[in-house]
Amino acid sequence: MSLKQQPVSYQTALNNIKNKPRCGFAFAALVTYKELNLSSDLLHKISSEKSDDKERNITYQLNSKVVTAVVSNAETKQLSEPVMFVFRHVEERAESEGVAYSCVYWDDTEGAWSEEGCVGAWSNSTHTVCYWSHFSSFAVLMALYPVQDSFDLVLITQVDLALSLVCLFLCILTFKFCHSIQGTRTSIHLHLSICLFIADLVFLCGISSTLRYNEVACAIVAGLLHFFFLSAFCWMLLEGVQLYRMVVLVFHTTLKHLHMYLVGYGVPLVIVIISAIAFPKGYGTKRLCWLSLDRYFILSFFAPVCIIVILNGFVFIITVWKLAKKFSSLNPDLSKLNQIRSFTVTAVAQLCVLGGTWIFGFFLFQEKGTEVMLYLFIILNTLQGALIFILHCLLSKPVRMEYYSLFVRMCPHKKKAKYRISTSQTNSSQKPLRSDGSTAESQM
Template sequence: MLLKWTFLLGLFLPSCSGCASGYTFVKRKCVDIDECVTNPGLCGDHAQCFNTPGSYYCNCNEGFRSETANFTATSGECRDINECIEKTRECIGDMKCVNTIGSFVCVCPPGFHEPTTGPGCEDVDECVSSVCEVHSNCTNTLGSFHCICTPGFLKHENGSCTDKDECKDVPDVCGTNANCSNHQGSYSCKCHEGYSNYGNSQSKCTEMSCDHFESDTEDTPVKLKTLLALLRSSCESLRGPNGHQTGEQLLENLFTFTDELLSGGNIADGKMLNHCLDAVENSMRLIGPQLKDPVTRMETHNTIAEVAVMRGQTPPSGRVTLSTDSALFSTSWETVVGKSYPGFAFAALVSYKDLNSSSDLLHKMSNERSDDKETSVTYQLNSKVVTAVVSNAETKQLSESVTLVFRHVEERVESEGMAYSCVYWDEIEGAWSGRGCKESWSNSTHTVCSCSHLSSFAVLMALYPVKDSFDLVLITQVGLALSLVCLFLCILTFKFCRSIQGTRTSIHLHLSICLFIADLVFLCGITSTHNQVACGIVAGLLHFFFLSAFCWMLLEGVQLYRMVVLVFHTTLKHLYMCAVGYGVPLIIVTISAIAFPAGYGTSRHCWLSLDHYFILSFFVPVCIVISLNCFFFIITVWKLAQKFSSLNPDLSSLHKIRSFTVTAVAQLCVLGGTWVFGFFLFQEDGTEVMLYLFTILNSLQGAFIFIMHCLLSKPVRTEYYTLFVRMCPHKKKVEYSTSSSQRPLRSENSTGESKI
């Protein structure tokens, strides 16, 4: 029975031997086979295996890929991706991409390395380590290096450096006046007797001439003879194979002697200046090649210099610029070298600080050389004198002009009456000359010169007499003529008009006389500059009478002060007034003439000179008079105000004195104010407006006096009308009231002053 049921059950259960692919029969059932476990290398080395029910698939690792996705061992394989070619990854900066299996790396190119901090690459300095052979120098380059043989050695094919025999390989390296000796890596030239390379052993030898360091004149200063003897001794020591350098010491000695020459007043004439400048130029030609440093600068009390030296087998090129505190010198090295190059070249600029102390003689000589003898032209050095020297011996006519920039000693803008010119010291003529030099540009502080030769240079300032314009001359002549007529009428009025006689009238009379004489002398003799003596006399008369006019104005202020403040002493004695009005100006003029007689008369006008502040002998007394009068007028006005406010004022007298005071103040403003405008004319910023105001107001002073003291005075007008009626009898006479209000105000004892 049991066997029967077992047979029937077997008919309905499947057979285990029939499991699908990817499964296995375990314990009477089909179980999935994990191919990734049973066969670990199924997908290869660069892929990962993933099991699925009844199967599996493979995926490539990062950095790899296959032709099909989810492949099996039979359908594909993983291949490396070249990120550097496909540029799926990029490197920073100069780093290079290098592909690896499944990835890539960024590396620096040869000659570079990664810095310790920060990304990118930095150059490796191969020259830090000894990478070059002996007698060669390592030169680092970006990512590499070069080995260059040192001067005097040649590089062979094997890279080694061997000595170069310059005496054989370089033709004429020492010239024909020296013997060449080869050394390890170098050579030297030994000059023949009478020739020198100034201690530069690798330079050609040139003939030495020491004759220009001799002084055969008896008038040569002892100090200059000593300097020339020292330079000749140094020159002689260089004439031969054993010459030695003493450049720095010679330069110091040269400047020491030059300081003594300039400060000792030995530069007395053009001949002496020739000796001095010639000695400096020849000395720099001897000293310059011996200096060791590329640029040497030396400064003493009176001298300053800058010297540039270049050495080498090839001539230098480019620009060379030298400067001192007062000048700048610029040229090309080609101009410095010239046609022949002995192996060295130098350029020097020497500036003399105190050579201008002897410029009085120099500008006199320039004045004698003026083309226009009738025109009084004043010449003045407006820069420091400088000497420019180069190693080129042919500097009389340069192929290329040199440039010199001068700083002005006196800052003045070039105008109609002044011009700058670039000059050099002509040793043959013994004077300043402008041949071969021209002014390129100038302003108030600097002048740029262009010269076709080299010598000692400076900037000459020519001061031309500026002709007065026709307008100013006409205004002056018409105004003075009108003033002379008015002043003459004032003199007649103050002398013969009885109704106004008194102390103030006497003061006005003398004031008018002084102004009349001053204006007459001014009109007739102000331009008499052709005769120096006559011009000085005219200037002295003008000085005296203008000062006298101001002194009489001061007396009027004192008189008003006494009339108001010192009421019991209302008059001044005539003798005392004359002593002040004419004595004080006479004393001032006498002292001025004794102290500086050349101050009377200038090259343009017969008036006081500006030299040595001589003009102050007029302006200082004028300022004192104006200041004192202002003080007296202030006190007078203050006292008048008090009297007007008193209980019982004498109104008629006070009104009269107030009228006198107002007139005196107006007179002070007119006569004194005009000279204030004149003072501003001597300033650097004096304008044309000031010039016209000064001319108009000064020329019309007489007219102002006549208007203030005659036409505006009622008693004078009455006298004028009476005189007019007498002269014209057919006119009807006018009756005048004899009341006290119509009569002229008189004081006791016929003083003509008001009663207070």
């Protein structure tokens, strides 16, 4: 805030007072109250007295020690020149869209903090400078404003997540009803798509239902997101293990469904239950229905994710190394090895997108999450559903043939073309695909 006159320091103002003709002596004192905190009742009184602040859910917090300035001169209500006070913030927090600092003094007549007499102020993340035209008990009051997402961000979030939900829904239908690709690997993709679909749906509908509206509902939303996102990573770990078994082991290359369910759903459930028992208030924040940053509760999600990503990366490295050795052998089964290699490439791409999403998601859910992080998180989150649909459905020849067959059945006028193609492909392409592709897929 610009000043009409050049401010002077406290010592200069004191000298001006002392230079005035008087008898006797003069004194000055600064008293700091280290343990004085603003009571919750008084904070509620400040916010409730301002109807606009109450409607906008603005909260106030004392962010400096209270300092009382006293001089012997009784006439200190209107100084000829302003006095500068520099306050150090108790909580270091830069002034931004959601935070504002105010220089206030304690008004005994009103029984509240007041800004009257502050002729200038300036703040950064650590200090606030106040210029006062009188002496009293001073402090810095921090106003916390609820951060409102812009219309563009809300629209992009809804559109992109809706697109991801459509792609994941198509993946679920394909993996469930496409008979030519049924197998262990397809089952893993099915449950991975289901977990991401439910997580994205809950994220879209309930991430903004903060504690201010419904504490229980917000905690449930955070718990569901915690469970299903962890479950998605566990199913990706299972895919890496399955690919490793296909390359390294000759026999018994399939995983039992019971074991997959215990890892894919049991491990995340145990983590969520332990986390909820250890810190039940960690589910839900004032800003988002997600895991709290208090007591490092957020690590109950990011620590397992980091472990899974590292394990999967290690498994993929060994898988690629074993594949290279098999390709260089004397009599390699090229058709099967090429198929496994393509499976490995798609699995690595899938891991990179999902893991990369939560690298930006980690910064997004911090208190200082930026719009750039939000854009990157939304884009990568959208790519999850689209990538799974492209890699495992559109780029799969058996799936494309199933899509074409469905399209022909829905369009009767295309039957002749269908019969021509099917008769030419039955003897050439479909039969080898059954002997090679389905056998490998059934082992997955």
